[in-house]
Amino acid sequence: MTRMLLIGLFLLAATAAFTVLAIIGHLAGGPHYTVSVLHHVIATMSALAIFAAGLALALLFTLGLATAMIGMLHRRHRHRTPRHAAHAGPGPMR
Secondary structure (H helix, E strand, O other), X not given: OHHHHHHHHHHHHHHHHHHHHHHHHOOXXXXXXXXXXXXXXXXXXXXXXXXXXXXXXXXXXHHHHHHHHHHHHHHHHHHHHHHHHHOOOOOOOO
């Protein structure tokens, strides 16, 4: 269990370092790109802004996925208790 925690923390630190280095590398500006949806221009963004938007969307997706998984686990544990109580049967006869 400790190894998995260390591997997870290492991956988290490596991802954070990569993200910081990518943002620092794009701070100089550069070309701007138009973002359009259904032929309507909604924004003009630099490469750094597009990268940051992708990063934010990935974080939101991961948060939603984690929330759904926790909800499923919570639902499974909540329904388990009444099910076992129903199958216990009547108590000892007197």
